[in-house]
Amino acid sequence: MLKGYKYRLYPNKEQEVQLQKTFGCCRFVYNQTLAYRKEKYDKEKESMNKTSCNNYCNQVLKKEYEWLKEVDKFALTNAIYNMDSAYQKFFKEHAGYPKFKSKKNHKKSYTTNFTNNNIEVSFENNKIKLPKLKWVKAKVHREFVGKIKSATISQVPSGKYYVSVLVETEHIPMESTGCAIGFDLGIKDLLITSDGEKFDNIRTTKKYEDKLAKEQRKLSHKKKGSKNFEKQRIKVARIHEKIRNTRIDNLHKISHKLVNENQVIVSENLAVSNMVKNHNLAKAIFDCGWYELTRQISYKSDWNKRQYIKIGRFTKSSQPCHVCGYINPDTKDLSIREWTCPQCGTVHDRDVNAAINILNEGLRILNAM
Numbered sequence: 001m002l003k004g005y006k007y008r009l010y011p012n013k014e015q016e017v018q019l020q021k022t023f024g025c026c027r028f029v030y031n032q033t034l035a036y037r038k039e040k041y042d043k044e045k046e047s048m049n050k051t052s053c054n055n056y057c058n059q060v061l062k063k064e065y066e067w068l069k070e071v072d073k074f075a076l077t078n079a080i081y082n083m084d085s086a087y088q089k090f091f092k093e094h095a096g097y098p099k100f101k102s103k104k105n106h107k108k109s110y111t112t113n114f115t116n117n118n119i120e121v122s123f124e125n126n127k128i129k130l131p132k133l134k135w136v137k138a139k140v141h142r143e144f145v146g147k148i149k150s151a152t153i154s155q156v157p158s159g160k161y162y163v164s165v166l167v168e169t170e171h172i173p174m175e176s177t178g179c180a181i182g183f184d185l186g187i188k189d190l191l192i193t194s195d196g197e198k199f200d201n202i203r204t205t206k207k208y209e210d211k212l213a214k215e216q217r218k219l220s221h222k223k224k225g226s227k228n229f230e231k232q233r234i235k236v237a238r239i240h241e242k243i244r245n246t247r248i249d250n251l252h253k254i255s256h257k258l259v260n261e262n263q264v265i266v267s268e269n270l271a272v273s274n275m276v277k278n279h280n281l282a283k284a285i286f287d288c289g290w291y292e293l294t295r296q297i298s299y300k301s302d303w304n305k306r307q308y309i310k311i312g313r314f315t316k317s318s319q320p321c322h323v324c325g326y327i328n329p330d331t332k333d334l335s336i337r338e339w340t341c342p343q344c345g346t347v348h349d350r351d352v353n354a355a356i357n358i359l360n361e362g363l364r365i366l367n368a369m
Helices: 013-044 050-064 066-070 073-092 204-220 227-261 282-288 290-303 350-368
Strands: 002-010 108-113 120-122 127-130 134-139 147-155 161-168 180-185 189-193 198-200 264-268 307-311 338-340 347-349
Touching (some): 050 066, 050 073, 073 108, 127 147, 204 227
Antiparallel strands (some): 189 198, 338 347
């Protein structure tokens, strides 16, 4: 299987210049081939494929712009393939028409392929060998065994450099367990399980929003394009990065625990894009990271031979009593956190009851397969 290992890079000044050249050339080739493809179709109604676009780059662009030869050729080829992928999605998946890449975008990346040992990782010396850069200092905190397939070098808005090494390796699945669990997602508590365990919502955005607002106000008073503006922009970007990293780290811990301890995991298939249309809750919902959590559980379940089931989004989970099946319409009022079933007398915690109903529905679907 393919796994990615991400490391922080610490390039010297010469390597940093080469990285910026490569980012710029990839952006230039992407835009030029997209414009060429659009022009061909508009004038001659001729549809171009990625091979034709690659030939146009090698035979026309590299002759006209000699500086394109100074960067890694695989990076340019992959930029063209990315453009083609975006173009295909426009027709097949009804995505938006591919946009031209802006020079002002502070998130940059390019991908290069492994060939003739041009990519190597030295675990002892904390260095990574990359095409055109040679050995780059890095924080190699995780070791791997396997065949390197490619490497994606990126720069985030805060100015830090990273490399993600794609490796073909074997994954040893976790030991099988006979446990099954269902969970309900929330805002006050991020996740409530059918066992009654509740995971706190750490509310990273709320924690840093005052500091972020203060730095953004300072940024608004700087002159665009000045050195002081760039310094302040990086400060704001670092706060955003801190918020994201804290949230992702917390979600990884929760998803690992759920996958490690359970063989069957059941959740709702929430329509997050519709839920955030409620502007009173949109910020809180985005801060939870529900989609990212379910995405992590999904791929970790596949890795470890677990079964992850998503029940229908219109399935009633909060209203039915999980003991006798009585439907309580009063629970449509979200302020009701506890209620007593008038039929069997069971006292319910709203979220735990919903998680148990989600688990029962998931097990029913599993048995019907």
